[in-house]
Amino acid sequence: MPEAGEKSILSREQIRRALNRIAHEILERNGGAGELLLVGVRTRGVPLAQRLGELVSDIEGEPVPVGSLDVTLYRDDVHLRGLLTLESTDLPVSVTDRRVVLVDDVLFTGRTVRAAMDAVMDIGRPTKVQLAALIDRGHRDLPIRADYVGKNIPSSLSEDIRVRLVETDGVDEVVIMRREGAPFDRLRTSGERT
């Protein structure tokens, strides 16, 4: 359940359905699971990629490799991020000649995705790089768009969107809240667009 000051955007069931649809779209767009590699961007992209990998594998009846990516070394905002440490990047197969689907929880400015693309390119040469995001909240700083979106949430910059997953937070939910310290701005979700 959302905490005080939070408004639910996606429930556990809605997250499940969104991932299910994305799994089918990935297969449709790529004509099957051959050459696919799902790569979760740390932190919450990793369990999402894992879940998508299971769904895609179930639909196609063949295992699809799933990896994780730490983009710390490629960020353009290292000076804003405080302590820098690297977590493991774990790719079960080479990215070269693969169709790589980057998976992240929230697509916002696009800067993380830019860093992820640079990181992947330094590891090898994929035939294609695609992007799946559970939430697209708009406000892009860079010319980047997702190929697969769970839900579009037009949001205000004074709002925060949190994706919580069982694997990292003990619960599956997506909530929107007023950003701490931001001036008051009426909460908007796609359900009550102004």
Place this chain on the structure above:
Amino acid sequence: MTSIRPAREEQTAVAPFAAQIAESAPPAVWRHRHLLDLDAVSPEEIATVLRSAKAMKAMLRREVKKAPTLRGRTIMTLFSEPSTRTRVSFETAGKLLSADVINLSSSGSSTEKGESLVDTVLTLQAAAADVLVMRHSHSGAPYLAASVLERTSVINAGDGSHAHPTQALLDLFTIEERLGSLEEKRVVIVGDISHSRVARSDLWGLCKMGATPVLCGPPTLMPWDLLKRRGFDEGHPFAGVEVETDIERALGGADVVMPLRLQKERMAAGLLPSVREYARLWQVNQERLSRHCPEAVVMHPGPMNEGVEISPDVAHGGSSAVEEQVTNGLAVRMALLLMLAAPHGGDHD
């Protein structure tokens, strides 16, 4: 806002994966602007460095080993003593993270004209050094430098016979990598421990991480200054250290064996009878290892005097981790530079 809630019952199906993520990501901790020795570094901070270094090591196996993270940052190395592996390791680590690395040595610098250490390091700070990697023959020199520098981080790359924290971190990394953990591992350090900055920093690190260091060598070369009042003072940092002058007894049940380089000047000081006698009494050789600890990992901080403190067959044998230590040193130094050289890196002291 991101409080961890107990998983609802119907969600426990994914629980094993949840445990895996929680285990792999304890919070990263590091509170220092300088790295001078491990005495001031907490076990959680050491674990943070080791985890980051593990990811760095994986990066060293990639086709493109370089990342742009420290672009525009300047690392200067100032070495007043000869060194190849440590200096090259820092230089490579900096370059793989795209920092500019400038190497200075005391010979050929203004030090020869009588410039003081404080003036030298202030000059390097004014010349925009973000990190100063310092090797000095006098114990404490990096502390003096750190005390006058406001914008430059100091990393101690070995000061006199006092400390060599990055070597200790790479030793801890190597042990953890080979044995899975440091907890309760019996690490036998053989040789001139008293004058070894490596062994002294290793002692701090091993004790903090729950390993059991066993010190072996001539009684004249034991670090009695560190060990005094051990067994009397409660919470003594080296309470877990064992001292055993007989190598045959020391090696019993060892998980790691680390002979130290025997420095020839110790003989001149009358602390040792002769190289031959030292080798006979304290050399780490295959016969001794096979008898007492055939599974033990052999490490050496280098450079090695083969035939003195270590026999050639052990130095290059299957249980030797000596070359791996060099690679691990690179990974550990990359992790440290990422923490210390990144712009405005965090809530440091």
